[in-house]
Amino acid sequence: MPNGKVLVTGVAGFIGSHVAEHCLRAQREVVGVDDLSGGFRSSVPAGVRFVTGDLRDPAIVDALWVKEGPFEAVYHLAAFAAEGLSHQVRRHNYLTNLVATTNLLNASIRGGTRHFVFTSSIAVYGTGQLPLREDSVPRPEDPYGIAKYACELDIEAAARAYGIGYTIFRPHNVYGERQNLADPHRNVIAIFLRQGLNGEPMSVFGDGSQTRAFTHVDDVAPWIARAPWVAGARNAVLNVGSDDAVRVIDLAAEVAAALEIPVRIRNLPARPEVLHAVSDHSRARSIFGTASPVDLKEGLRRMAAWARSLEMAPKRPFEALEIQRIPGGP
Ligand SMILES: NC(=O)c1ccc[n+]([C@@H]2O[C@H](COP(=O)([O-])OP(=O)(O)OC[C@H]3O[C@@H](n4cnc5c(N)ncnc54)[C@H](O)[C@@H]3O)[C@@H](O)[C@H]2O)c1
Structure with missing residues (x-):
């Protein structure tokens, strides 16, 4: 279904808003979804058709396809990405980072999506694997890394079962405007x-x-946006970031x-x-070229x-801790 229409999840967040911008520049029609739990409505680029919704709810995900689909490509960037806190919010972590991803995969497969792009993390590697290379066997050590790795495996299983294409990015400490x-x-x-x-x-x-x-968002968002249209990025797992x-x-x-x-x-x-933490980026460079x-x-x-230039918003700590005790603490 080469209609050029794409869905960007986490579009009100940092990297998602930049990916959406690059998709718009490439003349794609962009639908963006976010529940605004960690993002801002003001970050959604003009030109995106914005839908507020919580991806943990399969009915909301399915309604996206009914009302806005089909989508040629899905960029799944929505997440609860506070890795250090994930021990204390296991359930929230798995619902947001794993179950929401399965909801999107189900809908993508049913709706004939050609390519699924996922932002994983270097948290999948665990310790003692330096330099971080895509061909090492992941040993994630916290719920965030475990959820990301489970998503990676599930996406690969979906590709084998149904032929949906995918690109999995493992970005390294991204920073920049709209974070x-x-x-x-x-x-x-x-x-x-x-x-x-x-x-x-x-x-x-x-x-x-x-x-x-530390990697400026302008060095990763364009590659993420291009991935569904780059042959070498099909069914690839790619570290991305600064050396x-x-x-x-x-x-x-x-x-x-x-x-x-x-x-x-x-x-x-x-x-x-x-x-x-040092990642090897040669695989991504061999596909996207050197910039x-x-x-x-x-x-x-x-x-x-x-x-x-911002009016500083009040700090937004995550309050619904499931375990109060800090890992390793008394
Ligand atoms: N920033 C980094 O350095 C970095 C590094 C590695 C991986 N990543 C991954 O990249 C992706 C984007 O990260 P980011 O830094 O832009 O984070 P972010 O928090 O700025 O963006 C995530 C967005 O997802 C939204 N969201 C969360 N739960 C949702 C739900 N249930 N339904 C709908 N929307 C929901 C939030 O409101 C937020 O806008 C994430 O998957 C993250 O794990 C980021």
């Missing part, structure tokens, strides 16, 4: 920016020597520089986390300029 600055649980750059703009010190776990690679690892303590200094404020740090006790990535300083400058 949720009100979420205290995730995305270190957004947290540092918020703290800097509020005149607070930036909170660093341990001594900040842990390293991560340049930065120490978290140095990242704080870079965020402060982008905000043109002195850097102030508040050291918190170290938490159990991977010290160094010159947005340099971290430039990306932070753009994001800081955007963040300054």
Whole structure:
């Protein structure tokens, strides 16, 4: 069904809104859905036909196909992505990240969707697998990573059973304009920016020597948007992101520089986390080609300029914890 009409889930969220924008630029007709639990109506690009809906409910998903479908491609980006919190919200995590995905897959298969794009995570790898390569056997260690890996396996099973095409992306720490600055649980750059703009010190776990690679959204959203129309991306699992690892303590200094404020740090006790995470991106590059990535300083400058233009929303902590006790805590 090559009608060029696509569905983007999580369209009011950070990466989903950028993917939708790239789809519009490619002249696709875009329907977007989001329950606004973690996204903002104002982030939905003009030109998207927006539907509010909770994808955990199969009736809502099926109604999308009846009222708006069929869709040639589905980009499934909606998720509850606070990995660290997922131990304390197991049920919410599996309903939002796994069951919602199965609802969408069912509807996609029934509705004749040609290609299903899914944003998984490097959380599927677990520890001790460096560099993170797509051909290593995933060993996720938390409910978020387990849900993402279960989705990957389920999508692959659906492809074998029904021939639906897919591309699974495993992005590495994406940042940029329209990221949720009100979420205290995730995305270190957004947290540092918020703290800097509020005149607070930036909170660093341990001594900040842990390293991560940070990827501007402009380096991943175009590839995600193109995937259903790129032959090499069919039925592929792809790491995507930057190759340049930065120490978290140095990242704080870079965020402060982008905000043109002195850097102030508040050291918190170290938490159990991977010290160094580096992904291998050669497979994605061999398919999509090499582009010159947005340099971290430039990306932070753009994001800081955007963040300054915002009226700062109050912090939106996730309140419906199923287990109050912090993992490993008393
Ligand atoms: N940002 C990153 O660094 C990163 C890294 C790896 C993977 N990912 C994945 O990429 C995707 C997008 O992440 P993001 O950073 O844009 O997150 P985001 O929180 O900004 O966007 C997710 C969107 O999904 C929506 N949503 C949540 N539950 C929903 C439900 N039940 N029904 C409908 N909508 C719902 C939220 O309201 C939100 O707008 C997610 O799948 C995430 O797991 C993100």
